[in-house]
Amino acid sequence: MFPPLSFLHSKREGGVVETLWPAEEAHEAAAMAYQSMPTDIGKLNRTILCYAESIYRFNGLWEGPDPLTPLISLFLIQLTVSMIVVHLLVYALQFVNQPPFVAELLGGILLGPSALGRIRAYRRMMFPNYSFKVLEPMAHLSIVYYAFLVGLKMDVRAVMRTGQKAMKIAIAGTIIPFFFGSGVYFIFVNEKSETFGFIFWGAALTVTGFSVLMKILDKQQLLHTEIGKTAVASALVNDLSSWGFLALGFAITSSPTNSPCEFYICSILTGVAMSGVITDVCGTHPMIGAFVFGLVIPNEVLEATITDKLEDFVMGILIPVYFVVCGVRTNIDLISYNTSWWLAGVVIVLACSVKVFSTLIVAPFAELPIKDAFAVGLLSNAKSIMVLIILEAGQIQGVLSTQTYSLMVVAVLVMTMVVTPAAIRFSPVQNTEPYKRRSVQKAKSDDQFRVLACIYNTRNVPTIINLLRTSNASPRSPINVFALQLVELVGRATTMMVVHDPHSAGPRNPSHIEAQADQIIAAFDNYELRSEGVQTQAVTARCTYTAMANEICIFAKEKRSAFIILPFHKLRNLDGEMIDINPSLQSVNEGVLEDAPCSVGILIDRGFAESHDHASNIVVLYFGGPDDREALAYAWRMAENTNVRLTVVRFIPSTDALELDPVERKPSDKNHTSVEIDKDSEKLLDDDYLGKFKIATLNNKLISYYELVLNDEEEAIKAIKSMDEQEYDLYLVGRGRGMISPLTSGLADWCDCPELGPIGDLLVTSEFESLFSVLIVQQYDNTNKMKEGSMRSASSVNYGEEFATRPSVSESDGFESFSSFKKWDPDN
Numbered sequence: 093m094f095p096p097l098s099f100l101h102s103k104r105e106g107g108v109v110e111t112l113w114p115a116e117e118a119h120e121a122a123a124m125a126y127q128s129m130p131t132d133i134g135k136l137n138r139t140i141l142c143y144a145e146s147i148y149r150f151n152g153l154w155e156g157p158d159p160l161t162p163l164i165s166l167f168l169i170q171l172t173v174s175m176i177v178v179h180l181l182v183y184a185l186q187f188v189n190q191p192p193f194v195a196e197l198l199g200g201i202l203l204g205p206s207a208l209g210r211i212r213a214y215r216r217m218m219f220p221n222y223s224f225k226v227l228e229p230m231a232h233l234s235i236v237y238y239a240f241l242v243g244l245k246m247d248v249r250a251v252m253r254t255g256q257k258a259m260k261i262a263i264a265g266t267i268i269p270f271f272f273g274s275g276v277y278f279i280f281v282n283e284k285s286e287t288f289g290f291i292f293w294g295a296a297l298t299v300t301g302f303s304v305l306m307k308i309l310d311k312q313q314l315l316h317t318e319i320g321k322t323a324v325a326s327a328l329v330n331d332l333s334s335w336g337f338l339a340l341g342f343a344i345t346s347s348p349t350n351s352p353c354e355f356y357i358c359s360i361l362t363g364v365a366m367s368g369v370i371t372d373v374c375g376t377h378p379m380i381g382a383f384v385f386g387l388v389i390p391n392e393v394l395e396a397t398i399t400d401k402l403e404d405f406v407m408g409i410l411i412p413v414y415f416v417v418c419g420v421r422t423n424i425d426l427i428s429y430n431t432s433w434w435l436a437g438v439v440i441v442l443a444c445s446v447k448v449f450s451t452l453i454v455a456p457f458a459e460l461p462i463k464d465a466f467a468v469g470l471l472s473n474a475k476s477i478m479v480l481i482i483l484e485a486g487q488i489q490g491v492l493s494t495q496t497y498s499l500m501v502v503a504v505l506v507m508t509m510v511v512t513p514a515a516i517r518f519s520p521v522q523n524t525e526p527y528k529r530r531s532v533q534k535a536k537s538d539d540q541f542r543v544l545a546c547i548y549n550t551r552n553v554p555t556i557i558n559l560l561r562t563s564n565a566s567p568r569s570p571i572n573v574f575a576l577q578l579v580e581l582v583g584r585a586t587t588m589m590v591v592h593d594p595h596s597a598g599p600r601n602p603s604h605i606e607a608q609a610d611q612i613i614a615a616f617d618n619y620e621l622r623s624e625g626v627q628t629q630a631v632t633a634r635c636t637y638t639a640m641a642n643e644i645c646i647f648a649k650e651k652r653s654a655f656i657i658l659p660f661h662k663l664r665n666l667d668g669e670m671i672d673i674n675p676s677l678q679s680v681n682e683g684v685l686e687d688a689p690c691s692v693g694i695l696i697d698r699g700f701a702e703s704h705d706h707a708s709n710i711v712v713l714y715f716g717g718p719d720d721r722e723a724l725a726y727a728w729r730m731a732e733n734t735n736v737r738l739t740v741v742r743f744i745p746s747t748d749a750l751e752l753d754p755v756e757r758k759p760s761d762k763n764h765t766s767v768e769i770d771k772d773s774e775k776l777l778d779d780d781y782l783g784k785f786k787i788a789t790l791n792n793k794l795i796s797y798y799e800l801v802l803n804d805e806e807e808a809i810k811a812i813k814s815m816d817e818q819e820y821d822l823y824l825v826g827r828g829r830g831m832i833s834p835l836t837s838g839l840a841d842w843c844d845c846p847e848l849g850p851i852g853d854l855l856v857t858s859e860f861e862s863l864f865s866v867l868i869v870q871q872y873d874n875t876n877k878m879k880e881g882s883m884r885s886a887s888s889v890n891y892g893e894e895f896a897t898r899p900s901v902s903e904s905d906g907f908e909s910f911s912s913f914k915k916w917d918p919d920n
Contacts, residue, residue, distance in 0.1 A: 167226045170218065174412040177203060189311070189512045191304050193476055196412065197505055200419025206498075209420070219420060231417040232378070234410030235481055239379035240364045241403060242478075243386025246332065258325030260458040261451055261465075265326060265472055266333050268450035269297035276439055280431065280496050288345050289496060292486030295337035296500050297446055300327040301476025304508070308474060312515040315589060319464050319518055323471040334478050335383060338485060342376045345489040377485060411477070418480050421487060424502065426495045436499055443503040444510060447472040470514040473507040480504070529654050530690040530872040533725035533781075541571045541729070544653040546644055546684075548578055548677055550608050552659040553615045555697040555865060559657065560619065560626075561706035562822065563726075564733040570625035574651050575616045576644065578680075579605050581634040589647075592630040605632070637676040641683025649689040655726075656688055660696040660848075660856070668699065670856060682847050685827075691722055691872045694848060696856050699863035700821055707821035707865065708735055713812065713851055714742040715833050716778045719826025722871035727824045728785065731795055739820070742782065742799045743808055745834045808835040812854060819862045825851045827870040 181195035181202075201207060208214050219227075254262070273294035281287065305327050306315070314320035364382045371381030427436045448469030455465035483500055486492035529535050529542075541563070545556045556575075565571040592613050609632050616628040635643045648656050661677035662670040672678075685692055700707070712727045714720045724740065731738035782797075789795045802808050827849040828836065839850035844857050852868035 163223065163226050166220075166223050167230070170223065170227060170416065171230075171409070171413060173218065174199070174203065174416040175409065178412040178415060189516070190509060191308055191474070191512065193301065193304050194505065194508050196415045197418070197480070197501070197508075199412070200415035200417070201422050201424075201501070201505075202419065203416050204419035204422050206419075206422055206424040227413065228417055230410065231414040234406060234414045235477070236379045236382045237364060237402065237406045238411060238414075238477060239481075240367075240382040240386040241399065241406060243383040244399060246387060248332070248387065254325050254329055257458040257460060258322050259329065260454050261322060261460070261468060262326035262329035262333075264450040264454035265300065265330055265447055265469075266298045268453065269446045270294035270337070272446045273297040273443070276442065277496065279435070279439070280493075280499070287491070288341075288489075289486050289491035289493075291337070291341040291344060292482050292489075292492055293496065293500060295334060295341060295482045296479045296504065297443060298330060298337060299334045299475055299479040299482065300330040300447075300472045301474045301478065301508070302327045302331040304476045305471060305474040305511070308512055308515050309471070312512075312519045314471075314515055314519055319467045319471070321591075322460070322464070323468045326468070327472060327474070330472070331476075331478065334482065335380070338478075338482050339376060339380055341482070341485060341489070342380070345486075345491050379481065414477070414480075418484060418501070421484065421494065422498045422501045423494055424498055427499045427502065429495050439499065440503045440506055443500075444473060444507045467514065467518040471511055471518075473514075474511040475504045475508045527649070527652055527689070529652070531722055531725070532655055532691060532729065533722050533871065535654055535725075537569055537729075537732075539569070541565075541569065541655070542574075542651060542653045543571060543655050543657060544574045544576060544644070544648045544651060545657045546576050546578060546659065547612060548659050548661075549663070549673065550611050551663055552695075553612055555659070555695055555701040556657055557615060557619050558697075558701040558704065558706055558865065559695060559822075559867065561623065562708075562710070562730050562733075562736065564730050564736070565623050565625040567625045569729075569732075570627070573616065573619075573626065573628045574647070574653070575612055575628060575630045576647060577609055577612050577630065577632040578640055578644070579632060579634045581636050581639075589634075589643075590632045592632065637680060640680045641687065644680075644684050645687050645689055653690050655690060656684060656692045658684055658692060658694045660694055662696075662845075662856075664697060664699055670696075670698075678845070678847065685847060685870055688870075688872065692870045693726070694827075694852070694868040696848075696852075696866040696868070698856075698860065698865065700865045703863070704821065709737050709739075709818070709820050710822045710824065711739045711741065711815065711818070711820045713823065713825045714740055714782075715826070715828060715836060715851065716742075717774055717826055717828060718777075718871040718873070719828055719849075719869055721778065721781050721826070723824040723826045723867070723869040724781070724785065726867070726869060728789075731789070731792070734794070737794045737796075739796045739818075740785075740798070741811075741815075742797070743811070743833070743835050744799055744801045746801050746803045748803055802835055805835055805838040809839070809854065812851070813858065813860070816860045816862050820864055823855055823864060823866045825849070825855065825866070825868060827852065827868050829870065829873075 178196050178199040181199045182192045185195045185198075203209070203218075205215075209219070271294065273296065274290040277290040277293040281289070302324070306324060309315045309320045309324065315324070364385055367378075367381035367385035371384075372378045427433070448466060451460075451465045451469035451472065452462065454460075455462060458465075460468070480501070483492065483497055483504075487494070487497045529539060532541075535541060543560065543563075545560070547553060547556065560571065560573060563571060590609075592609060609630070613630045616630055620626045620628045631647075633640075633643055633647070644656065658681050659677075661674060661681060662672050665671050681694060685694075707730075710727055710730055712720075712724050714724060727738055727740070730736050786797060800811055802811065827847075828851065829849075836850040839854060843850055843853040845853050848856060848868045852866060855866045
């Protein structure tokens with residue numbers, strides 16, 4: 093007998109799932125299908141539904157049956173409607189910061205008996221009984237491939253490395269909700285056959301949607317907080333354990349002959365489908381096999397390829413069908429069947445509170461503050477598709493009624509909707525302290541120099557540490573280095589960031605990425621131990637190349653960095669040639685230069701770092717402008733080391749060359765960051781800063797200053813190439829934004845790497861005999877795209893003010909000026 097208000101009820105007998113509609117429709121269909129047949133005693137007192145067997149139309153629209161009668165036509169319409177409704181809700185609910193899961197679940201409920209399904213005409217037209225012959229197998233096919241993608245992207249090793257605090261919270265958040273859900277379930281049990289439904293109810297409460305929670309925390313900037321890291325780590329454990337509960341539920345409620353024929357369609361596919369068929373024959377849902385199949389795929393390149401090919405199709409097209417099926421199974425009217433709404437409401441509230449309760453219980457043992465424990469508990473209420481899979485499995489197995497299924501679906505919806513407001517409530521308070529020291533030039537000599545060193549490849553590490561050793565850290569002028577390892581994130585997963593503990597041991601069987609992280613940590617630990625006034629912290633960030641530049645800028649701002657070091661996208665091979673290792677990295681560097689919240693340097697190694705510990709012979713090529721002043725400021729800091737020799741060469745256009753006035757770079761030039769330049773004020777700033785530099789270093793014999801008066805770019809090129817004879821270890825040069833000197837105007841038109849500027853490109857692409865490194869410097873410009881408050885403009889800053897008292901460290905032999913071009917000879 094059907095419940096009086098049931099729109100859909102599923103019953104499993106003999107391994108076949110029957111979809112039963114309202115009693116009057118079922119009896120009407122049975123009467124129409126009735127005909128004389130031999131009596132089968134086993135089928136007495138059962139309702140038999142006959143389905144239309146029209147797969148597609150053989151005739152036109154104007155003849156034959158109803159256009160919606162053929163199964164394929166109807167399924168395509170159902171698919172289209174479900175996709176439109178779900179994606180519209182996803183778009184609408186993003187304005188109230190709700191995750192896509194909430195919109196998808198609401199879309200399914202809206203199309204089901206709780207909303208539009210109340211309209212009889214809609215129900216008969218869009219979801220007639222016979223349509224489920226195609227709709228349900230397609231929905232289950234979608235979760236088979238969803239499970240495969242989850243397994244493919246899940247890092248089991250990360251679960252094994254979970255800290256004790258997060259592990260205790262995860263265990264409590266699994267055991268307590270399971271027993272709570274199991275106990276409360278028996279309030280609603282009406283039939284003995286539904287006894288084992290407690291497994292699925294309890295398992296549903298243990299689920300924390302890892303991917304859903306990650307997106308919420310990342311959007312609310314909670315991902316790097318203690319609360320966020322604890323919640324994410326425990327969610328990963330909960331997510332993995334939920335698959336165990338699902339397998340346990342199938343093992344207890346399934347019979348050996350229980351293998352639905354609807355899933356055999358998977359057998360025509362390869363790999364994933366075959367794994368699903370094998371587990372299906374064994375009496376377990378095909379998605380368990382697909383999940384395990386995804387876990388065992390080891391190759392990260394293969395993982396990326398499969399995810400890119402499959403994820404859009406599964407998540408964008410197939411999964412909405414699954415949400416529709418889940419929504420059709422949900423009937424909110426039945427929640428109060430044989431009970432009261434207030435009791436159902438109490439159960440929903442308690443279900444939303446059990447994660448908080450379990451976290452508070454374990455908080456003293458995990459050394460977690462009560463406030464943080466409360467926040468972690470609320471955030472752990474985030475659910476994902478996994479909870480619907482568990483609940484639907486219980487209904488398919490015949491141990492969850494429509495009432496208990498619908499009640500838990502509503503509870504899941506409420507729990508997930510609460511998470512975003514909770515995340516907003518516990519978002520970290522923005523640091524109100526002014527972020528002033530955004531460049532080397534504006535830093536005081538006794539300030540901590542905060543550097544963000546980006547690492548794309550382990551080959552970048554020696555060059556970066558070489559530069560940092562040359563940067564002259566000391567107890568009086570310390571350096572704080574954040575080593576950011578950047579790893580491409582495959583698929584559409586959420587960006588992840590891992591802060592490494594230098595004192596903890598690495599994994600026993602590390603992956604390729606983990607092995608690289610261990611090498612980076614060891615290198616920077618060694619640098620810190622061998623240096624005075626140095627602090628280092630290693631961090632690994634997984635993100636897509638398109639998001640990488642933004643992640644670097646956000647991290648630099650959070651750490652209040654004064655300088656970002658970016659490795660060049662080309663590396664030197666054994667033959668001495670610069671080869672492109674990844675073109676995507678060039679776009680990343682350009683993105684950082686465009687939006688950086690502080691000064692930036694692109695570091696290129698031309699063989700020097702492979703055989704030297706640090707640079708001791710440095711040269712600055714000074715053409716003028718803010719970038720060149722920043723390069724000189726960095727070199728000035730290096731020159732405070734008594735083991736470093738610094739040469740500054742200022743290139744001055746001759747009177748004839750000045751007839752070709754410097755021009756402003758057009759904002760439409762996409763290869764350069766546009767910046768407004770007042771050449772007269774820049775000239776005054778250059779003269780002022782260089783004057784203060786010469787006065788402050790007057791008695792330093794290790795610092796030399798030269799001026800070259802040149803006529804054109806050919807003489808400039810000849811002068812720069814002649815410096816190869818001096819065997820400098822490190823060249824520092826400004827990127828030269830905004831204004832092109834008459835000595836570089838021709839070079840700018842032939843740049844292979846525009847992000848380096850004309851002089852930087854010359855140093856990288858030309859042939860040189862000596863081995864050296866190059867640092868291309870761009871000074872922070874307060875008119876940049878970050879829009880972080882008002883700052884003084886370049887023309888209003890007294891750049892020499894903070895350097896007037898910078899002490900010199902030794903005697904000087906004065907300065908020489910060159911009134912005309914001559915072959916480079918610093919001793920002349």
